[in-house]
Amino acid sequence: MQQGKLFVISGPSGAGKGTIxxxxxxxxxFALSVSxxxxxxxxxxxxxxSYFFVTEDEFVRCIEEGGFLEHAQIYxxxxxTPKAPVLRELEAGRDVILEIEMDGASQVxxxxxxxxxxxxxxxxxxxxxxxxxxxxxxxxEQIELRSSRCLKEIRLISGYDYYxxxxxxDAAVSDVLSIVRSEHLRTEGCEELIRKYEEE
Amino acid sequence: MQQGKLFVISGPSGAGKGTIxxxxxxxxxFALSVSxxxxxxxxxxxxxxSYFFVTEDEFVRCIEEGGFLEHAQIYxxxxxTPKAPVLRELEAGRDVILEIEMDGASQVxxxxxxxxxxxxxxxxxxxxxxxxxxxxxxxxEQIELRSSRCLKEIRLISGYDYYxxxxxxDAAVSDVLSIVRSEHLRTEGCEELIRKYEEE
Numbered sequence: 334m335q336q337g338k339l340f341v342i343s344g345p346s347g348a349g350k351g352t353i354x355x356x357x358x359x360x361x362x363f364a365l366s367v368s369x370x371x372x373x374x375x376x377x378x379x380x381x382x383s384y385f386f387v388t389e390d391e392f393v394r395c396i397e398e399g400g401f402l403e404h405a406q407i408y409x410x411x412x413x414t415p416k417a418p419v420l421r422e423l424e425a426g427r428d429v430i431l432e433i434e435m436d437g438a439s440q441v442x443x444x445x446x447x448x449x450x451x452x453x454x455x456x457x458x459x460x461x462x463x464x465x466x467x468x469x470x471x472x473x474e475q476i477e478l479r480s481s482r483c484l485k486e487i488r489l490i491s492g493y494d495y496y497x498x499x500x501x502x503d504a505a506v507s508d509v510l511s512i513v514r515s516e517h518l519r520t521e522g523c524e525e526l527i528r529k530y531e532e533e
Numbered sequence: 534m535q536q537g538k539l540f541v542i543s544g545p546s547g548a549g550k551g552t553i554x555x556x557x558x559x560x561x562x563f564a565l566s567v568s569x570x571x572x573x574x575x576x577x578x579x580x581x582x583s584y585f586f587v588t589e590d591e592f593v594r595c596i597e598e599g600g601f602l603e604h605a606q607i608y609x610x611x612x613x614t615p616k617a618p619v620l621r622e623l624e625a626g627r628d629v630i631l632e633i634e635m636d637g638a639s640q641v642x643x644x645x646x647x648x649x650x651x652x653x654x655x656x657x658x659x660x661x662x663x664x665x666x667x668x669x670x671x672x673x674e675q676i677e678l679r680s681s682r683c684l685k686e687i688r689l690i691s692g693y694d695y696y697x698x699x700x701x702x703d704a705a706v707s708d709v710l711s712i713v714r715s716e717h718l719r720t721e722g723c724e725e726l727i728r729k730y731e732e733e
Contacts, residue, residue, distance in 0.1 A: 452720065458733050487730050495718045496726070508718055515715040518695045518708055520652065526696070530687050533658050 335525075337364070337423040338516055339445060341431045342509070343438035344453035345483035347461050349499040353453060354432040356506045362513075363430040364422040369395065372410035385415065402448075403433060403440035416444070428513060435486055442492070449516055451509060452493040456500040458483060535725075537564070537623040538716055539645060541631045542709070543638035544653035545683035547661050549699040553653060554632040556706045562713075563630040564622040569595065572610035585615065602648075603633060603640035616644070628713060635686055642692070649716055651709060652693040656700040658683060 340363075342350050357363055369385040371392050380386055387395070392411045395401060404413030414431060422429050431441065431448075441448050455461035458480050465476045490496055495512050499505040540563075542550050557563055569585040571592050580586055587595070592611045595601060604613030614631060622629050631641065631648075641648050655661035658680045665676045690696055695712050699705040 458730060484730055487727055490720050490723060490727065493720050495715065496720050496723065497718060508714065511711040511714040512718060514708065514711040515695065518697060518712060520690050520693050520696050523690060523696065527687055527690065530658060530684055 335426060335517065336522075337425065337427045337429060338513070339419060339423060339429045339431065339441070339448040340509075340513060340516075341433060341438050341441050341448050341450045342453060343433055343435050343450065343493070345435075345455070345461070345479075345486045347465050347479060347483065348453045348455045349464075349502070349505070350432055350453040352502060353497075353499060353505055353509060354430055356502065357430055357509060360510070362428060364427040366414055366419050366422075366429055366431055368412055369401075369404075369415050370410060370412045372412075399444075401440075402431070402444050403437035405434070405437060414441070419445075435489065439492060449495070449512070450493040451512060452490050452496040453505070454487065454490075454496055454498045455483070456498055460500075535626060535717065536722075537625065537627040537629060538713070539619060539623060539629045539631065539641070539648040540709075540713060540716075541633060541638050541641050541648050541650045542653060543633055543635050543650065543693070545635075545655070545661070545679075545686045547665050547679060547683065548653045548655045549664075549702070549705070550632055550653040552702060553697075553699060553705055553709060554630055556702065557630055557709060560710070562628065564627040566614055566619050566622075566629055566631055568612055569601075569604075569615050570610060570612045572612075599644075601640075602631070602644050603637035605634070605637060614641070619645075635689065639692060649695070649712070650693040651712060652690050652696040653705070654687065654690075654696055654698045655683070656698055660700075 342354050344350050358365060367381060367385060369387055369392065371387060371389050374380070374386050378384065392413070395413070395415065396404060400416055401413040402416050402419060404411060414433070419429050433441070438450055442450055455464070461483055462476050462480050465471055465479060471479070497505050497508040542554050544550050558565060567581060567585060569587055569592065571587060571589050574580070574586050578584065592613065595613065595615065596604060600616055601613040602616050602619060604611060614633070619629050633641070638650055642650055655664070661683055662676050662680050665671055665679060671679070697705050697708040
């Protein structure tokens with residue numbers, strides 16, 4: 334059986350990586366990773382489904398043991414992607430999708446170089462700004478700031494393996510699925526395949 | 534405009550690379566390369582369409598000038614893939630498909646390292662032998678020889694970028710098209726893409 338692969342979906346905020354990931358997960362072909370956090374559970378959140386809820390000490394111990402693919406601190410709370418459950422899925426032959434911020438994506442690549450990094454791009458900065466205005470949650474000044482940060486982030490694209498321009502959602506999802514399919518057709522590590530023919 | 538890519542379809546004979554290539558060419562998305570040969574034209578063959586027909590001297594001069602992506606001698610006649618027309622297509626943004634024997638494929642990789650090499654496999658040696666028997670053109674001994682040569686060739690798979698198992702033709706063609714699509718989404722050489730966003 335072929336090992337699963339870890340696909341990291343990242344890119345500037347506002348490019349639509351969340352929407353793409355939801356569509357990918359709906360195909361039923363991917364395992365989801367559950368994050369670990371030190372923040373308190375909110376009502377309706379379930380341990381091991383929404384998050385693994387841990388104490389600050391437990392989180393720090395996990396860092397020290399090299400137990401994270403990536404982790405970060407946001408508004409005083411810690412969040413991280415534990416390595417073990419992801420590796421278990423990969424060994425069981427399931428592909429895993431991780432949707433994370435760009436800083437997390439580069440941490441994953443360091444800790445798991447086999448990860449396939451996909452950069453989701455807006456079709457243009459103009460469209461990005463229109464989308465952010467559509468959300469109605471940010472001021473014009475914040476939108477301009479986001480747009481110039483997006484441009485800076487696009488310059489980091491060479492740290493990624495692939496890019497997908499999210500113009501039409503269906504086409505973007507289908508681009509990602511092509512990447513997933515072709516990554517399983519790479520000849521690296523196909524010693525097992527050769528053995529199959531030898532043993533006939 | 535994005536440059537085209539050169540896709541080399543190769544693998545053991547009997548795996549069905551010819552059939553796959555015909556299907557790929559029917560999509561209309563690929564340019565064909567025309568081979569150069571020293572053999573005499575047969576009736577119905579057109580210069581520049583079937584082949585570029587040249588003299589021995591012209592062929593040798595082309596070798597000396599580094600003008601081939603690959604070339605070989607078969608039954609006293611020479612055959613080769615001239616570089617210039619392929620590069621013209623790539624520069625015009627068209628993908629090129631080359632169906633060649635394995636020796637030619639490794640020559641192409643040496644002369645044009647950007648080429649994407651795809652190895653077409655039969656689903657099993659048993660199926661390979663059945664297919665060869667179905668053709669009815671070879672003795673049982675020749676079929677056994679082909680099968681053991683096929684196994685030796687499969688061991689060379691790591692010199693290729695991707696492999697595709699030709700079990701169901703439609704699925705195999707669709708695998709190749711996924712590879713083509715995802716190769717165009719690789720971040721290597723996307724400086725032009727970055728510039729597009731910068732110039733907005």
